[in-house]
Amino acid sequence: MLLKGKSLIVTGGSRGIGRAIAVQAARHGADVLIAYRHESDAGYQRGDAAREVLAEIRTLGRRALALEGNVADPDYASALVEYAVQSFGRVDALASNAGVCPFHSFLDLPPQLLRDTVDINLNGAFFVTQAVARQMQRQGQGGAIVATSSISALVGDAMQTHYTPTKAGVHSLMQSCAIALGPYGIRCNSVLPGAIATDLNRQHLSDADQRSHLEKRIPLGRLGQPDDVGDCVVFLASDMARYVTGAALLVDGGMFVNLQ
Numbered sequence: 001m002l003l004k005g006k007s008l009i010v011t012g013g014s015r016g017i018g019r020a021i022a023v024q025a026a027r028h029g030a031d032v033l034i035a036y037r038h039e040s041d042a043g044y045q046r047g048d049a050a051r052e053v054l055a056e057i058r059t060l061g062r063r064a065l066a067l068e069g070n071v072a073d074p075d076y077a078s079a080l081v082e083y084a085v086q087s088f089g090r091v092d093a094l095a096s097n098a099g100v101c102p103f104h105s106f107l108d109l110p111p112q113l114l115r116d117t118v119d120i121n122l123n124g125a126f127f128v129t130q131a132v133a134r135q136m137q138r139q140g141q142g143g144a145i146v147a148t149s150s151i152s153a154l155v156g157d158a159m160q161t162h163y164t165p166t167k168a169g170v171h172s173l174m175q176s177c178a179i180a181l182g183p184y185g186i187r188c189n190s191v192l193p194g195a196i197a198t199d200l201n202r203q204h205l206s207d208a209d210q211r212s213h214l215e216k217r218i219p220l221g222r223l224g225q226p227d228d229v230g231d232c233v234v235f236l237a238s239d240m241a242r243y244v245t246g247a248a249l250l251v252d253g254g255m256f257v258n259l260q
């Protein structure tokens with residue numbers, strides 16, 4: 001097991017990629033605190049999505065906790081760390097994964113949508129990374145931080161002009177934090193998922209032509225599944241990646257390189 005005895009905070013852990021990160025980490029021996037936001041768990045009764053994840057983790061014999069809130073609030077980031085330390089005694093790893101991607105055209109994009117997307121995807125990643133890094137420094141035993149950036153850090157999309165800059169920013173945050181935190185033995189890396197079938201893009205991918213267009217661009221011939229990303233995050237959080245920091249790991253089935 002790659003994370004035996006470790007404690008992990010996963011933001012956006014109630015659904016999609018974050019759920020996969022949380023469950024795969026538990027499968028590898030970690031105790032997990034998931035952060036989630038009810039407002040973003042559309043279609044679920046308050047807390048139901050998170051409760052499903054906690055139940056799944058507990059069947060694996062690991063401890064599992066959840067705390068609802070908004071990563072864009074720095075006080076919530078501190079509360080997550082306090083809860084994890086209170087319950088698990090320490091924080092060994094962070095998967096900074098929470099994010100939103102409401103597709104919208106550029107010319108009529110309202111300022112508040114841009115502000116909200118930046119606040120959650122970039123500022124939220126900053127606040128949680130900073131709060132966890134402070135705790136890791138206090139612990140004096142290093143740690144691992146993995147942010148969910150995106151292939152959108154490298155390429156654009158007409159309906160994501162408010163979103164792609166936040167994903168580029170998340171990876172850049174990891175690069176700078178890798179330098180700032182290296183002296184404390186804290187590693188910071190990004191995963192860059194391609195098109196992963198989750199609630200985030202369920203509507204977008206319900207268009208058969210759009211889905212077929214994407215699948216044709218993927219050499220492995222299929223959309224990604226959340227576990228495809230979860231396993232890569234477990235690797236980067238584990239000692240298998242002990243000499244990896246400031247890196248970006250594309251998890252896209254080959255989509256990015258398939259341009260000719």
Ligand SMILES: NC(=O)C1=CN([C@@H]2O[C@H](COP(=O)(O)OP(=O)(O)OC[C@H]3O[C@@H](n4cnc5c(N)ncnc54)[C@H](O)[C@@H]3O)[C@@H](O)[C@H]2O)C=CC1
Pocket residue numbers: 011012013014015016017018035036037038040041069070071072097098099100101120124148149150151152192193194195196197198199200201
């Ligand atoms: N699905 C995809 O194709 C791709 C997704 N990503 C990134 O992966 C991450 C996860 O995306 P998905 O699992 O697809 O999304 P999702 O919509 O399935 O799940 C999002 C999770 O984030 C949480 N969340 C949303 N806003 C929050 C906030 N303000 N505070 C706390 N928690 C919040 C939700 O409660 C939920 O647990 C995002 O950062 C997204 O940008 C990157 C590349 C591709």
Ligand SMILES: C[C@H](O)[C@@H]1OC(=O)[C@H](O)[C@@H]1O
Pocket residue numbers: 101149150151152157167193194195196200201204
């Ligand atoms: C939600 C989108 O389908 C997904 O999110 C990303 O970051 C990828 O670039 C895809 O556009």
